[in-house]
Amino acid sequence: MNDGTTPLYIACYKGHLEIARLLLEASADINQARSDGCTPLFVACLKGHLEVAKLLSSYGASRAATPFGTPEEAANSRGHADLAAWLVASRGWTPLAHLETLTAARALSLLRSGASLHEGEPTPLQRAAGGEGEAAALIRRAAAPWSPASHLLFPAAARARAALLVRSIYEIHERYHLDSAGATNGIAALDFGHCVLGFAITRETQ
Known part of the structure; x- marks a missing residue:
């Protein structure tokens, strides 16, 4: 489109979580903004699409201000309280800390590519300590000393x-x-x- 709208932007605008996931898995540019500076994360927050925002954050989407404000400001301006609260709570997370969003395959990919267990606030390992699910289990295993099994x-x-x-x-x-x-x-x-x-x-x- 002439205004710079990408397929990922449209998926985020519409709240199509699985389409957004497929595009990100295919290496879509997560921070590519429209010509007016509006990013996929900003529009997802503006529309209140919590799960889409979580997915984008787990891929490292920038939370920097756009010409229209920050993603947090967008969520607050439209009264999306749950989304705004989640954005505040997850400010210090790295992609590996997004346990509720990560698939086992993506967690494994991040671990194998060198994602730190100890960066962020809280760290991925801190979040995984009492977490459930395959991603949390993989992080706990990755924190153990090297062995043939790990x-x-x-x-x-x-x-x-x-x-x-x-x-x-x-x-x-x-x-x-x-x-x-x-x-x-x-x-x-x-x-x-x-x-x-x-x-x-x-x-x-x-």
């Missing part, structure tokens, strides 16, 4: 380092534990190695 929840750099170190442990086992007695010792060495890796591999591994 390997897939770590960022790419940490997974690569873990794979390198595990291969090194297996190579040492193959080289130095070839007889039956050594095989037993080798299994013990592998178990010990996995325990050590729990301390050597962190989510912030460079």
Whole structure:
């Protein structure tokens, strides 16, 4: 459209949650405003579409002021009290902290891409501590020390380092534990190695 209206903007204006979700999953520009400066989040708040606003926030939508004011001001101006209260409560959240909105697949994607468990107010881990659902459970698992069972929840750099170190442990086992007695010792060495890796591999591994 000539005024810069995007499919995502229309979905947010109409309150079409699942269409907005599909567009965001397809990498739609979440902050692309119309020519007048109105953003998808602003119009969702203006129209009182709480779940759409939550979804946009979980993808990191900007809450900065538009020429018409902030999203919070838009919600308040139209009397959308529940939405306005949620916007205030979630001001310090990172995308990973949006437990009620995140699917397990998106939570996993954020964890694997390096989303911090400890940033924001409250942090994702603080919110997940008493939370229900798959996203909260994944965050709690990701906060535990590295293990083969939690390997897939770590960022790419940490997974690569873990794979390198595990291969090194297996190579040492193959080289130095070839007889039956050594095989037993080798299994013990592998178990010990996995325990050590729990301390050597962190989510912030460079």
